Amino acid sequence: MSGLKHRPPADAASATPAEGLQLPRGSKVAAVLLRLLDHSWVSLVAAFAISAPIGLVLIASTGADPWFATLVTIDATVGTVNGIVNTLVYAAPRLFVALGAIVALRTGLFNLGGEGQLQMGALGAIIGGYYAASILPGWLGIPAALVGAVLFGGLWAGIAALFKLWRGADEMIVTLLLNFIATYFVLFLIQGPLRAVNSSFNQSERVPQTSELPALFGTRLHAGVILAIIVTVLVAVFLSRTRLGLELRSVGLNAAASRFQGLPIAALTVGALVVSGGIAGLAGANEVLGTQFRLIQGFSPGYGFEGLAIAFLAGLRPFRAAVLALVFGGIYSAATLLQQYAGVPVSIAYVVEGIPIVLLATFSGLQLLRAKRRKG
Amino acid sequence: MDAILGVFFWSSVIGLAAPLLLASLGETLAQRAGLFTIGIEGLMLGGAFAAVAGAIVSGNALVGLAAGAFVGLGLGAVYAAMVVLARADQVVVGIGFNLIVLGLTSLFRRTLFPGGMTAPDTSLLAPVPIPGLSAVPWLGEVLFDQSPVVYLVYLLVPVTAWVLWRSRWGLAVRASGDGAVAASAQGVPVLRVRMQAMLVNGALAGAAGGILVLVQSGGVFVDDITNGRGYLVLALVMFARWLPVRVMIGAVVFGAADALQYVGQTIVGDGFPPALFLMAPFVLALVVWLAVSTKSKGPRDLGLPLLG
Structure with missing residues (x-):
């Protein structure tokens, strides 16, 4: 499966012109449009510009009025204080997972296990913020919960690193499998050992107030959002401005050359996956300590x-x-409000989020193909 | 202990293995051609939805199953257009594709079938004992009292092996996944072969989703009913080293882990937490990774677009 890790060498001699997709020739408009798509911002905006009307058509198909849906979407995102708050709150957990994934992917490791790592992170947050906090002084509640989340998420991702180094197992498959193991493990715990006494739901006990992330401005907004911004800056600085970050990226670009250079590939692989999982674990902590205050069955909608x-x-x-986490947070905020006001199923959010991904991947695939063609 | 050796348990193992096996055979062809289909979860889910929808609309479970395969084929065509023709990154497309199918099936379930989705009559897919063979104690009862589609799925194992190693198309498939640029230079129509492999994969995955829901789940479609089985298929195909017979053995082993959630309570007692049974196939997959060395080499161009 090494094929998935590396692009083919850029200078590989091409044996013959490939058959296949013929881009429209002579059509100047098409050529200009395609070249515009080479700019990543343009293609990103184009992808969402195609996805949004599809979303409106789907909303209309449920019997809701698209114009009303548009107004609700504005209210749920930038139009009202509540909308802005909800967008930020929904953006935070998604951003943590994305940042974790970025650390691994930049190292050339396909960590598709964000869901499992955030589930374990939420468990770590409950263990730190409820069980450990009960014997610690109050001010240590939040740090204990956050450390628990990072530790559990990180170690969970570390399993994939061990499998990779020890058995040559593909981390993509292993992290995918670990998602389900973690989700069912957490389910098992909150159905049994960690289940709150006298509760009719599958959920843990409530964390003490001292372990809650502080609310901001008397709204649903909480310090998890600020933590997400801090971690964004830290990840950006780490990857682009530190020696270790450079080493990780160099492994991601060319593992063989990095080994030739003397970089400890095994240690960097473990490190990148553990850090990646730890950051994803914060998504779980964010939900437990900032919005739900308990570990609840199905707390992550994906x-x-x-x-x-x-x-x-x-x-x-x-x-x-x-920025994109804000867009996704806005989509989810709009979808929940639309469900409330117009009975539109919230799952429409997945469609509106998924379409830009496949479009963008298609745009960059075509770009790759054209670059190859130009070189001959 | 009696229950775990019982006819009922092993008979459901053979049945539950069928959808995994069918999807894995399609995925084996696709991976042999160089396509790594993370989106197989979505292909199966789309097929499962279409199968129940088709069964409800037509009143005929076989029509439903055909609808599942047909929708799988259509989704496979879209998928192939993106990853084969447009050279889109296979992992990224797969992630987005699964999100879209999850969203659409859940949306359509609510808007088109607000009363819930249950196939009215699945008797056409009910077990048909094979006369004579099914009378053999234990083995016959386990193997030869299954739904007709389950027999068909197992018959596809030698067919797939024959196609891969004895047919000209199979040769082209293997060449397309193992040195695609050289194959292209030798005149193998790599893109066409990959498209075809992806279409077969889509149809088989769609039918697998249909079998899962119509034969194994009583014809009831709920959101995300595949629940990670597509990812199990990916794991299964890889550590079966892309060999159909090993894929079958692996599917039966996973089928056994899957069957635990239905009969496990009777084996280990009522107190055992159900979540741990649900976890079993995924834990098993990890354990198999440890037991089977995965360092032997697979198709060289797995996951890579044809550029050159």
Whole structure:
């Protein structure tokens, strides 16, 4: 499976012109449009510009009025204080997962296990913020919960690193499998050992107030959003301005050359995956300590794959991921409000988020193909 | 202990393995051609939805199954256009594709079938004992009292092996996944072969979703009913080293882990947490990674677009 890790060498001699997709020749408009798509911002905006009307058509198909839906979407995102707050709150967990994924993907490691790592992170947050906090002084509640989340998420991702180094197992498959193991493990715990006494739901006990992330401006907004911004800056600085970050990226670009250079590939692989999982674990802590205050069955509506989608859409750039997390948060905020007001199923959000991903991947595939053609 | 050796348990193992096996055979062809289909989860889910929808609309479970295969084929065509023709990154497309199918099936379930989705009559897919063979104690009862589509799925194992190693198309498939640029230079129509492999994969995955929901789940479609089985298929195909017979053995082993959630309570007692049974196939997949060395080499161009 080494094929998935590396692009073919850029200077590989091409044996023959490939058959296949003929781009429209002589059509100047098409050529200009395609060249415009080479700019990543243009293709990103184009992808969402195609996805949004499809979303409106789907909304109309449920019987809701698209114009009303548009107004609700504005209200749910930038139009009202509540909308802005909800967008930020929904963006934070997705951003944590995306940032974690970026660290791994930049190292050339396909960590598709954000969902499992955030599930374990949420577990770590409960262990730190509820169980450990009960014997610690109050001010240590939040740090204990955050450390627990990072530790659990990181170690969970570390399993994939061990499998890779020890058995040559593909981390993509292993992290995918670990998602389900973690989700069912957490489910098992909150159905049994960690289940709150006298509760009719599958959920843990409530964390004490001292372990809650502080609310901001008397709204639903909480310090997790600020933490997400801080981690964004840290990841960006780490990847682009530190020696270790450079080493990780160099492994991602060319593992063989990095080994030739003397970089400890095994240690960097483990390190990158553990850091990646730790950051994804913060998504779980964010939910437990900032919005739900308990570990609740099904607390993640699929943050794992949404975060991964954000990382890919952002071209693995941290700040762009922050912007896209806001877009995804806005989509989810709009979808929940539409469900409330117009009975539109919230799952429409997945469609509106998924379409830009496949479009963008298609744009860059075509770009790759044209670059190859130009070189001959 | 009696229950785990019982006819009922092993008979459901053979049945539950069928959808995994069918999707894995399609995925084996696709991976042999160089296509790594993360989107197989979505292909199966789309097929499962279409199968129940088709069964409800037509009143005929076989029509439903055909609808599942047909929708799988259509989704496979879209997928192939993106990853084969447009050279889109296969992992990225797969992630987005699965999100879209999850969203659409969940949306359509609510808007088109607000009363819930249950196939009215799945009797056409009910077990048909094979006269004579099914009378053989234990083995016959386990193997030869299955739904007709389950027999068909197992018959596809030698067919797939024959196609891969004895047919000209199979040769082209293997060449397309193992040195695609050289194959192209030798005149193998790599893009066409990959398109075809992806279409077969889509149709088989769609039918697999249909079998899963119509034969194994009582014809009831719920959101995300495939629930990670597509990812199990990916794991299965890889550590079966892209060999159909090994894929079958692996599918039966996973089928056994899957069957635990239905009969496990009777084996280990009522107190055992159900979530741990649900976890079993995924844990098993990890354990198999440890047991089987995965360092032997697969198709060289797996996951790579044809550029050159």
